[in-house]
Amino acid sequence: MSDFATMQAIAQLVPLGSRVLDLGCGDGALLAHLQATRHCTGYGIEIDDANVLACVQRGVNVIQLNLDEGLALFDDASFDVVLQIDTLQHLRNAEVMLRETARVGRLGIVAFPNFAHWPNRLSILLGRMPVTRRLPYQWYDTPNIRVGTHADLRELALQSGLNVQDSFGIQEGRAVRFAPNLLAGTSVFLFSR
């Protein structure tokens, strides 16, 4: 999630001084932001070599790990917040990882691209898979192997027995609370076990 406004919107959700685990932390920008502006501590998890290097360059703690192998390294409720920002859609074991997020964190925050955002619906209606700023990939080269909607994620969270504390959309860095499944490119869920 490169968009700075969106990153800030997510950061606002993290309580001050939290111990944070950021699953799929990318280049560590969000963690660095949380450390600098919200006095957080914590670790990022990344699989990609270049991202691991970028985190070390930023001075962000990073653990190189394949999330598809699970979170056995982490004890129950060992973090205040576990973030999964634009990560869930890349995981084979998305369902397991959603539950793992709630196990390891007292609060889980998941954000991922909402496939039901109206431009995507329009594109499908016209017979083509959407290619947008938020979903910039062609159908044949997308790393997003789990394509879901805001409504789908709610369903999965309930099915997994998670306690959804809040959910909304983000569009252009602003929270979308009215009809997020239609009006927001990014879906956000806050939940606990």
Add this chain to the structure above:
Amino acid sequence: MAMFAQSQTLHFAEPLLLQSGKSIRAYDLSYETYGTLNADKSNAVLVCHALNASHHVAGVYANADATIQEKSAGWWDNMIGPGKPVDTNRFFVIGVNNLGSCFGSTGPMHVNPNTQQVYGADFPVVTVEDWVNAQALLMDKLGIKTLAALMGGSLGGMQALSWTLQYPERVRHAVVIASAPNLTAENIAFNEVARRAIVTDPDFHGGHFYGLGVIPKRGLRIARMIGHITYLSDDVMNAKFGRKLKQSLRFDSYKSQNHTDAYSYTTQEVEFQIESYLRHQGDKFAEYFDANTYLLITRALDYFDPARKFGGDLTQALAIAKAKFLLVSFTTDWRFSPSRSRELVKALLDNNRDVSYAEIDAPHGHDAFLLDDPRYISLVSSYFNSILSEINAKIRTEATA
């Protein structure tokens, strides 16, 4: 411009109490330093060596006529030096030879001041913890209270880790590469085979062979051959040697129509290139390494187990550490596998310590920690840059305070 290194030695008269309860007195420690210690002595990096290395970490030795001695580059010269990942233009780097080794520091080939006899097999058993204590005494003599970083691979990584537990206040960063919190049974087993090879060599004479004009080279060769196999991966060995025959070095027999004819049908001569390679490595090693040292250092590896005092609980064992950690493992390293590094990561996470961990997908097995993988090299380089920023920030704050 080559960086010239110079071996130095300091004498320690006071006895050093060892973990075993024995002690050693009037001993020497050989070391080398590279770069310059800054004014507030905050840029010192101690590099710990593994099984068969020495204090000659970086740089080259000069001949009498100031030319570079052939094949004299330090064992981690690709990592440490001017403009290298551990940049000696910025850091003051120290390499030290451990007690019991055979490269200058007091070892089994030296005279025991208590008996005036060569130590031989009577050299006291030394542990990682003992080495760290001796290294700390050397740091005292060099006037270094706090180390910006400890760094080591394999057994060297164990020393770096042990420093953070024995002297938590003196270590700011620990860079622990291809290491483990202790050896597995399989690892101890390999060490034991190597030791038996040495001990059962008729030239070993119970470890007291120095005055007899013999060296247990057969044992050393086999020990080295076993070690070498475990430092490589199956894949890299196959890529390098495969089933190629020694003969094919001389003529292209393997490619001939019926290459099975090129077999010599011998049981004792070298047939395959891998055999030739291992014999060569063994021969080279037996020329310079000491048999008693091999026993001592493999034993130090076996004994290392900081969690032992805590009923095997590594998290409790590491609770005392204050340093920030960088851990690196290599996916094809089966002697010190990534899962062992992850145990350390977990214990550090449980204690809420700063830690970064990289698992480098390199084909070279345990040896990878000495090689030039660009991901590994840039990672260490970036980490030392961040250490440098911390040092400089501290100097600035103290200057303005």
